[in-house]
Amino acid sequence: MRTMLKTAMLFVALFLALAPSGAWAYSYGDANKEDVAETFKLVVSSLGKSPADWKTAEAAHKERREEIVSHFGEEVAATLDANLKARDADLTIANYKAILIMNLDRRFDNALQSIADYTQAKLLLAKARATYEALAPYAEAKLSPEALNGLNADFDAALDAIGNPGLFGVGQKDADAEALKADANKIYGALKPLFPYAPAAGGGKNPDEAAQAAEPDAIDGTKQHAAMARESKTNPAVTVGVIAGIVVVGGGAVWAARRKGWL
Structure with missing residues (x-):
């Protein structure tokens, strides 16, 4: 016995x-993989071919369109539809970069709202970092090495800000919502001006209002974004x-x- x-x-x-x-x-799935970012990479690689592979780009967008509508609104999805229909590769890619900025806003907002749930907050920060890493090659041409190093440090600080539940209380650290908000806004504030959204004409909104709605000035943790069911x-x-x-x-x-x- x-x-x-x-x-x-x-x-x-x-x-x-x-x-x-x-x-x-x-x-x-993979916590370090972001679906919207993967679609962006496929669109960029398809439109970077000579001649551009519009069929593949359109198929990739069609597969992700419902999610784009759910998280960022029909107007944003319709803008991408119009860019693709016009066969405007530069504008299509530029607006997909802007969608990644919108995705940073979404992931950071949801991380702030989920800060009491360490596992969920950590997952959301990993998704935010995967989004940033898809943009990083384009940010390198616009930011200094010091600024880029600062962004990586800000991501590390954001991860530290969600605390740690520890193991049986050992190593436990309380989350700091204000620190997380500050770190998220440092990252978002540095990247947002680099990748502006250009809404399509005839979307029913003033273009400036549409851009502000899609890419707000700051992350405050109060905006309601549709959750991806599979995450929970x-x-x-x-x-x-x-x-x-x-x-x-x-x-x-x-x-x-x-x-x-x-x-």
Whole structure:
């Protein structure tokens, strides 16, 4: 009986040690990959060909259009529709860069609103950083190396600002919403002027008002952005895979320990 109890305790310890943080609640996809940014890269590569591959660019936009409408509004999606229809590669790419700025606003806003949930806030900051990294090659031509280094430091500071739940209270650090807001606005404020949005004519709004609505001056954590449902759901396949891996590794460790007489 004592041997069985020791075996069970060791297995539980291994399970807790090996289980990746957040595997159960936020296991969908790659946290460091942003769908909107990936679409932007595909559009840029397609339109950069000679001749431009409009078919692929239009297909990529069509696949992402519903999400663009959900997060940034029908007017923004319609502007991209018009840019593609006009076969204006420069304007299409410029407005997709602006969409990434809008996405930074969305991710930072939602991180501020989710700051009490460390795992979710961390995921949102990872998505924000993935968005920035898609823009970084274009920012390099507009900003000094010192400014770029500052942006990377601001992202690190933002991650620090969400605190840390620690492990059983060890290493716990409270989140600082004001620090996160300040860091987010440093990043957003540096990048927003570099990639302005140019709304299409006939969108029903004054162009200046449309641009301001799409790219506000500051991030305050109060704007309501549609949440991506898949971010808050568990991916059963990933979860089962994690559990299976832990069972295999943990079982092997227990078997080895018993062979050596440690149990």
